[in-house]
Amino acid sequence: MARVIAPYLSSSLAQTVVVDNKPGANGVIGMQEMLRSPPDGNTVLHGSVSHLALNVAVVKNLPYDRRRDLMPIAGVSMTNHVFVVKSSFSAHTFWDFIAYAKQHAGLSVGYSTSLVQMQFAAMSKSAGVELLPVPYKGTPETLTDLLGGRLDATFLDPGTALTQVKGGQVRALAVSSLKRNPLTPDWPAISEALPGYDFSSWTASVGPVRMSRERVNEINAAINGALKQQAVVAKFAQGGLIPFIKTPNELKALIDTETAKWMKLASEANIRPE
Numbered sequence: 549m550a551r552v553i554a555p556y557l558s559s560s561l562a563q564t565v566v567v568d569n570k571p572g573a574n575g576v577i578g579m580q581e582m583l584r585s586p587p588d589g590n591t592v593l594h595g596s597v598s599h600l601a602l603n604v605a606v607v608k609n610l611p612y613d614r615r616r617d618l619m620p621i622a623g624v625s626m627t628n629h630v631f632v633v634k635s636s637f638s639a640h641t642f643w644d645f646i647a648y649a650k651q652h653a654g655l656s657v658g659y660s661t662s663l664v665q666m667q668f669a670a671m672s673k674s675a676g677v678e679l680l681p682v683p684y685k686g687t688p689e690t691l692t693d694l695l696g697g698r699l700d701a702t703f704l705d706p707g708t709a710l711t712q713v714k715g716g717q718v719r720a721l722a723v724s725s726l727k728r729n730p731l732t733p734d735w736p737a738i739s740e741a742l743p744g745y746d747f748s749s750w751t752a753s754v755g756p757v758r759m760s761r762e763r764v765n766e767i768n769a770a771i772n773g774a775l776k777q778q779a780v781v782a783k784f785a786q787g788g789l790i791p792f793i794k795t796p797n798e799l800k801a802l803i804d805t806e807t808a809k810w811m812k813l814a815s816e817a818n819i820r821p822e
Contacts, residue, residue, distance in 0.1 A: 549625045549751060550594040552783045556774035561766070567594075574607055574662075575599035583617055587758035589767055592621060596751050598663055601806035605814035606662040608821035614803055619759045622771040623794030623802075625784060626750040628725035629664065630709035631738065632718040633701045634694055642722035642741050645701065649677040656680045658690040658702040662819065666810065667703060667724055667747045669817035674742040694718065706732065706788020724748070731788050750792050752799055764796050 550567045557565045570578030575595055585591035593599070600618070603610055612618070631642065639645035649655050657679045659665045665681060672679045682699060684690040687708060693699040695717055703724065704712065710732070712718040722738045723729050726746035739745045753771060755764070774780055775791035784791060794802065814820075 549784065549787075549789060552780055553624070553771065553774040556777060556780065557767075557770050560770035560773055563590075574603055576603070576607065576611065579612055582754075583612060583756055585756060587619075587756040587760075589755055589759050589763035592753050592755040592767065594624060594751060594753050597749055597806060598661065600752060600754065600803050602663055602666075602810045604807055605810045606819060606821055610821075614807065617757050618803075619755045619757045619764060620796050620799035620803060621753040621755055621759075621764055622768040622796070623792035623799055624751045624753060624771065624775070625789040626748055626792040627706055627787070627789045628723040628729055628748055629667065629703035630706055630720050630732075630735065630788075631701065631722045631724065632694070632704055632709055632712070632720050634697065635716055635719050637700070637719065639721065640719065642736060642738060645721055646675045646677060646741060649675070649679065653678040654680045655700040656682050656698075658682045658684050658693060658699045660684040660686045660690055663747075663749070664703045666813045666817055666819065669819070670745065670747070670813060671738070671742065673816070674745060707786065710788065729788060729790070731785055731790070750802075752792070752794070752803075754799075768796055 554565045554567050570581055575598060579593060579599060582591055582593040600614065633639060633645065639648050657668050659668060659681060668679055668681050687704065690702050694702055706729065709720055713720050720735050722736045723732065724738055724747040726737060726739050728735065728737050772793050775793055781791060
C-alpha cells in the first residue's frame, strides 16, 4: 500500500518518494536499515502490526526496541483476516463450524505467520474447542491443501478470500476484526460468536526516534492527506483495506496496547521467541 500513496506523498512533500522493498526476518532487515538512516525523515518504514507490535513476542533477541528506537508517524491501512473453509465443508456459518469442532476434536487449521497462529490459539481458548494448527510456508501452500481437502480451515487476506469466494472455491464464515468489515458487510465478525475476539491487521509508518516533531507532523499530514484521496480509498478497497488515519500520539498508544496484547497471547499459547 506504500506504493499506492507514494505519488501523493511526493507531491505533498515536494520530494521524490521511492518505495524500497526490504523483506526478510519478519521485517527485521528493513527495520534495521531504517534505523541506521539519519533521523531527517527521508527514510521511514512502512510496517505491519507484526513488525511494530508482534515481533517482540515471537522474535528472539529482537535488535530494536519500540520505545527506545522508533518514532510513530502515521497509520496507513487497516483490514482483517477472513476465516474460510472449502465450499464443500459441512459448516455454512462460523457458529456451525464451532459446533462441529466441539464434536470433532482436532480439526486442522493452517497458518503461515505467527499472527494467524495466535488467532487460532485465541479462537480455541475462547470457543473451548481443540484445533490442530498446521504450519505452512505461505498462503499458496495453505490454500492448495485447503482446496485439496487436506486442511479443514484457514485465514486468508480479504483480497484472496474475495477471489476464492467469487470463484466458488471457498466459503467465508467470518472476519477477525471486532466489527464487520464495511467492504464485506455480509461476512460476520467472529466476535459475534466469541465476544471480544479482535484481530485487526494494520500497517503504519515509523521513523528513527530522533526525528524532529516538525518533520513527524509534516509527514503525518502528507500521509493522512493521501489517505483521503478517492483514488487511494478505491485502490485500498480492492484488497479489502480501509485507510487508517492516526496522529503520531494515537499510533504510539496503539503500538503499546497491541504489543502488550500479543505478549500476553504468546505467553498463554506457550509460543516462544525463535
